[in-house]
Every structure is written in C-alpha cells, then in structure tokens.
Amino acid sequence: MTSDQKVLVIAEHFQGEIISSTSKAINCASQISSQVDLLVLSNDPNLSDHASRYDGINEVLVINDDLFENSIASIMAPVIAEIASSYDYVLAPSTTFGKDLTPRVSAVLDVSQITDIMEVIDSRTFKRPVYAGNAIETIEINQGQKVVATVRPASFKDVGDSNNASVKILDLPSVDIPNHTRFKGIQSEVKERPDLQVASVVISGGRGVGSAENFEILYQLADKLGASVGASRAAVDAGYVPNDMQVGQTGKIIAPDLYFAFGISGAIQHIAGIKDAGTIVAVNKDPDAPIFEIADIGIVADLFEFIPDFLSKLD
Amino acid sequence: MEKILVCIKRVIDYNVKIRIKPDESGVITDGVKMSINPFDEIALEEALRIKESGNANEVIIVSIGPDDTQQQLRTGLAMGADRAIHIEHPTPLEPIQVAKLLSRIVEQEQPELILMGKQAIDDDANQTGQMLAQIFSYPQATFASKITLTGNTLEVVREVDQGLEILDVDLPAIVTVDLRLNEPRYVKLPDIMKAKKKPLEVLDPVSLDVSLDPSIKVLNVSAPPPRQSGVMLEDASQLVSSLKEKGLLND
Incomplete structure (x- = not known):
C-alpha cells in the first residue's frame, strides 16, 4: 500500500440516503x-453524518447546494474535477450514477479511465471484467497519471460504520456550471424489500413464472427470507415485472450470498x-435447463408446487 | 435539425461465445463473426426514425477501427444512413482517445444530435459518449430508453438503477442508448446494393492531430474462475437441510 497517495471517493445518494455502493467503493x-x-455533493446537510461513519474515511468533504439535488453529471463533473486537482485517484461506484458521471470528470482532467475495478492487485494494477464478465482483464495504468475509475459493487464488501471522520464544508468552487440539462422527475417503484x-x-x-400475478408467490417467499426480488430479462420482456428488477448482463449484476432462480x-x-453469487439454487421443471449447469443446488420441480412446500418447511 | 451523427463500433457479434487466446494476450477475433455493437445499432435506428419523421435532414455514421470496419459502415449505410466516415486505426484505442478523435468529426460536421450505444459489448467501458459530451460541455443523457424531440429540446427517459429518470436536454446534445429504446430494422438486399454507392470517407487519424499514446496497458486477459459443479436435490426438505448445513438458513 502506498500511503502518500490520496484517494477521493464520490458518494452516491438517493432520496436522503447514501447508497451502499458508496461503501463498496x-x-x-x-x-x-x-x-x-x-x-x-448534495442539497441535504443530513447526509454528512452518515458519510462520516464509514470506516476507512479520513475526511468527509461536503458541498451543500441545490445544484446537486438530482445528481446531474454535467453539473457535478466540473466541480469534482476542480476538487480532484489535489488527489491522485477519483473513485465512484460503478452504478448508473457513477458510469454517467466519471467519464465527464476524466474528460475535464484529460485522462483515461478504468471502468468496473473488480480487484486491486497493487496501486497501479487492477482487474476488470470485459465481454460481460466472460473474460477478465488485468491492466496497468501509467505511473504518475491521475486515476479515475468506477468500482464494481458486486466485487467488494461493505466497510463498517464505526468511524467518526471529520466533516469539512467546502464552498462551491468557481467553475462554469451549465444550465442545459433539467431534471423532470423519476418514476421509482416503492421499495418494500431490500x-x-x-x-x-x-x-x-x-x-416460467407465467404472469405478473404469479410473481406474488415469489414475493411471499422473499418476505419470509428477508430477500429482494429480481427477474430474468425474459420475465421483464413478458411484462411480468418492471425493468429495474432485471438481473443479468443488460440489467443488474449482483452478488448475494444466496440466490434462488425460479x-x-x-x-x-x-x-x-x-x-459472483455465493450459493445459487435453481428450481425448474425442465431437467435440461442450462441453469442447472451453474447452480450449486438444482431441483427439478414445478415452482408452484415447490414454493408452498418450501414455505411450510420454513415455519 | 440538420444533422445527426451516430458513432458505431465494430465488435465480436453478440451471439458468439468468446474464446481467450492461449497466451492470454487477448480474445480470439480471427475468423470470428463481427457486427455493429448492438447498442450502436439501436442508436442508428433511432436516428433513422427521427429523420424519417421529418425532424432531421441527414444521418452520418462514423467509426474508428481497422480497414474491415468498412463492413459495418456499409451495413449502417444499408440500414439508411446517408454517408459514412471511417477513421482508420488498426489497434484498439482508449475511450478518451476515441472521444477526442470523434470530437474532430463533431467540429467538422456540427451535428445537433450525437447518438451512440451506452457501451460497447467488448470492453464494456461506457465512457466515450460522456467524454465527448464534456469535451464540448454539451448536455448528455445516458441509458436512454425513450427520446421525444420538441423544438430545440429533447426529453429523454433514462433507465437508472432507481427506476426511470426523465431529463430535458437542450440541443446540441449527446444521447447514449439502452436496449429498450427500439428494435433495429433488418437490412434488405436492395438496400445493401444501394449502400455500395453511398459516400464513405476514409480519414487518417494523424490528420486529426490527437495523441494516441496509450496510458493503460493490458497485461493479461484470462477466463473467469469457473463455478464448481453443484448437486441435484429431490425436494424442499432436502433443500432446507442443505441450506442449514451451509449456514444460509437459521434453525
């Protein structure tokens, strides 16, 4: 570890909370x-309290301004690039937020960027997935160059929250802030589950679930186990569930300890x-379904018979 | 608007299962089917629909790559683009370099709208559009799943992790597109014939005065660790016992 290198992590927040992907970054x-x-960067002064608890943080830098209410990349990037001038690394979570934002920061700083760090080999050498994770690249970035990168949340654990880092309120730096982009709203599913x-x-x-109504049985099981509910692209395309539930290359990449595929x-x-899931359990009527090739535990069964039985055994 | 510029990349076709070179220096591309990056194809389809609805006069496509990249540009012309620009470069470039080369084309052509895929399915970088937008301090809307043009403003629905975000951006703007925006058309044979006569300009990157010195070195490309093969169980009771054994269910 090179301790004189300074790293700036950009916090991602939504509706008054810092998102866990920040902790992984x-x-x-x-x-x-x-x-x-x-x-x-936010318009919510309450966020700094949560931010200062993350283990490993030396100092929390805060700019409170209504400009940052909705995380617009073209507004945030020049501000971050200005602050980054005294840092060697700028990291953000590799979420839609971080992917939208960091390339603009890189362009202001005129440097190359690394997307999706999944492993740190040393301070200049990293692993990252390419071809949707079907190959892993080990890359080395030139000495002396500022590193801007996004961090793949599924590859890192959360840090603890027993810290009490100092909080420094900064003034908005005097950079040109464009007004060509306007936030109009967000349609977000009400989240009852993690x-x-x-x-x-x-x-x-x-x-195989067959309909939107049939997803109810999965929600029941999820509530029993304190689980989140996802879906394959086929289920999303069939209109059973909204797209933000999609798990996969074109949806969310996840790494839970326990994953059920019904x-x-x-x-x-x-x-x-x-x-990257810990244990994958697959339940499918079709014994030849390819999911069984990668599942840790496979069960050939009709999910509508299996789940009620499973639920009863959990009581 | 006068012009839409669509940026496309030649990649290994998304149906091909990639193979890693035995010396782990990269992925095998010899004799492998290549295509337009599927997200870029969706971007081109959107540009063509905007033109066909009477809201744009010209659709220009641009690509950076080896000489074979002209196959993908011809496919784009067959889909309906009016002309193509090929910046010929034999080896992969970093997104910042790609964005700078593209910025020269933007300076020349002055398009009101620039469209491209949210990412290429080979390096999965998801950077070029945002970098290009910042070079001109243009607005950007990434992960677009719906675009509505009203006067000089685009309303874009974006597929973000928290749901669907709606942004208004003033033109000129850059939009990077997601899977759900549209379904690209199939190319018909007469259009392939017609495409052969459409203009395709070839540029030498040296003439564009952009530094192409790499700052990231790929040391090795390897296969991800395989998952251990699993077990088949009979029923829910067995599953409960097995999960308890692994400490994944509480007693």
Whole structure:
C-alpha cells in the first residue's frame, strides 16, 4: 500500500440516503491507500453524518447546494474535477450514477479511465471484467497519471460504520456550471424489500413464472427470507415485472450470498449477472435447463408446487 | 435539425461465445463473426426514425477501427444512413482517445444530435459518449430508453438503477442508448446494393492531430474462475437441510 497517495471517493445518494455502493467503493479505495476522503455533493446537510461513519474515511468533504439535488453529471463533473486537482485517484461506484458521471470528470482532467475495478492487485494494477464478465482483464495504468475509475459493487464488501471522520464544508468552487440539462422527475417503484444490489438473499423469477400475478408467490417467499426480488430479462420482456428488477448482463449484476432462480432457463446474459453469487439454487421443471449447469443446488420441480412446500418447511 | 451523427463500433457479434487466446494476450477475433455493437445499432435506428419523421435532414455514421470496419459502415449505410466516415486505426484505442478523435468529426460536421450505444459489448467501458459530451460541455443523457424531440429540446427517459429518470436536454446534445429504446430494422438486399454507392470517407487519424499514446496497458486477459459443479436435490426438505448445513438458513 502506498500511503502518500490520496484517494477521493464520490458518494452516491438517493432520496436522503447514501447508497451502499458508496461503501463498496470506499473498500476498494482503502485497498489502494490509507488516505481516503469522501466527497458528498448534495442539497441535504443530513447526509454528512452518515458519510462520516464509514470506516476507512479520513475526511468527509461536503458541498451543500441545490445544484446537486438530482445528481446531474454535467453539473457535478466540473466541480469534482476542480476538487480532484489535489488527489491522485477519483473513485465512484460503478452504478448508473457513477458510469454517467466519471467519464465527464476524466474528460475535464484529460485522462483515461478504468471502468468496473473488480480487484486491486497493487496501486497501479487492477482487474476488470470485459465481454460481460466472460473474460477478465488485468491492466496497468501509467505511473504518475491521475486515476479515475468506477468500482464494481458486486466485487467488494461493505466497510463498517464505526468511524467518526471529520466533516469539512467546502464552498462551491468557481467553475462554469451549465444550465442545459433539467431534471423532470423519476418514476421509482416503492421499495418494500431490500435493494437488489445489496440484499444478501435474492429470489428471481423467469418466464416460467407465467404472469405478473404469479410473481406474488415469489414475493411471499422473499418476505419470509428477508430477500429482494429480481427477474430474468425474459420475465421483464413478458411484462411480468418492471425493468429495474432485471438481473443479468443488460440489467443488474449482483452478488448475494444466496440466490434462488425460479423458472429461469439460464441464458448466458442472465448468468453474467449472478456469476459472483455465493450459493445459487435453481428450481425448474425442465431437467435440461442450462441453469442447472451453474447452480450449486438444482431441483427439478414445478415452482408452484415447490414454493408452498418450501414455505411450510420454513415455519 | 440538420444533422445527426451516430458513432458505431465494430465488435465480436453478440451471439458468439468468446474464446481467450492461449497466451492470454487477448480474445480470439480471427475468423470470428463481427457486427455493429448492438447498442450502436439501436442508436442508428433511432436516428433513422427521427429523420424519417421529418425532424432531421441527414444521418452520418462514423467509426474508428481497422480497414474491415468498412463492413459495418456499409451495413449502417444499408440500414439508411446517408454517408459514412471511417477513421482508420488498426489497434484498439482508449475511450478518451476515441472521444477526442470523434470530437474532430463533431467540429467538422456540427451535428445537433450525437447518438451512440451506452457501451460497447467488448470492453464494456461506457465512457466515450460522456467524454465527448464534456469535451464540448454539451448536455448528455445516458441509458436512454425513450427520446421525444420538441423544438430545440429533447426529453429523454433514462433507465437508472432507481427506476426511470426523465431529463430535458437542450440541443446540441449527446444521447447514449439502452436496449429498450427500439428494435433495429433488418437490412434488405436492395438496400445493401444501394449502400455500395453511398459516400464513405476514409480519414487518417494523424490528420486529426490527437495523441494516441496509450496510458493503460493490458497485461493479461484470462477466463473467469469457473463455478464448481453443484448437486441435484429431490425436494424442499432436502433443500432446507442443505441450506442449514451451509449456514444460509437459521434453525
């Protein structure tokens, strides 16, 4: 570890809370250096309290301004690039937030960027997935160059929250801030269950579930296990559930401790999203379903008979 | 608007199961089917629909890559693009370099709208569009699943982790597109014949005055660790016992 290197992590927040992917980016940052600061750009002064508890954080930098209410990349990037001038690394979670934002920061700083760090080999050498995780690249970034990167949340554990880092309120730097982008709203499902990307147990349904109504049985099981509910792309395309529940290459890449696949055949694009799960349990009527090739536990059964039986055994 | 610029990348076809070279220096591309990056194809389809609805006069496609990249540009012309620009470069470039090369084309052509895929399915970088937007301080809308043009403003629905976000951006703007935006058309044989006569300009990147010195070195490309093969169980009772044994269910 090179301790004189300074790392700036960009916090992601939504509706008054810092999102867990931030914690995973801090974990990655701590593997690069012990000098890690967290930058919170928001219009919510309450966020800094949560931010200062993350283990591994040296200092929390805060700019409170209504400009940052909705995380617009073209507004945030020039501000972050200005603050980054005294840092060697800028890291953000590899979520839609981080992917939208960091390339603009890289362009202001005129440097190359690394997407999806999944492993830190040393302070200049990293592993990252390419071809939807079907190959892993080991890359080395030139000495002396500022590193801007996103961190793949599924590859890092959360850090603890027993810290009490100092909080420094910064003034908005004097940079040009564009007004060409306007937030109009967000349609978000009301979340009654844990977020897919942080849940330790995830229950997913595929086309085999058959209808939106039939997903109810998966929700029942999820509530019993404190799990989140996901779906294959086939189930999303069939209109059973909204797209933000999609797990896979074109949806969310997740790594729960326990993953249940009900009525999911196991297309390559779905497998790409669950490769890092701890234990994969697959239940499918079709004994030849490809999902059984990668499952840790396979059961050939009709999910509508299996789940009620499973539920009763959990009582 | 006058012009839409669509940026496309030549990649291994998404139906091909990739194979890693025995010396782990990269992925085997010799004799492998290549295609337009599927997200870029969706971007092109959207540009063509905007033109066909009378809201744009010209659709230009641009690609950076080896000489074979002209196959994908011809496919784009057959889909309906009016002309193509090929920046010929034999080896892969970093997204910041790609964005800078593309910025020269944007300076020349002055398109009001620039479209491309949210990412290429080979390096999965998801950077070029946002970098290009920042170079001109243009607005961007990434992960677009719906685009509505009203006057000089685009309303874009974005597929973000928390749901569907709606942004208004003023033109000129860059939009990177997601899977759900549209379904690209199939190319018909007469269009392939017609495409052969459409203009395709070849540029040498040296003439564009962009530094192409790499700052990231790929040391090795390897296969991900395989999952251990699992067990088949009979029923729910066996599953409960097995999960308890693994400490995944509480007694």
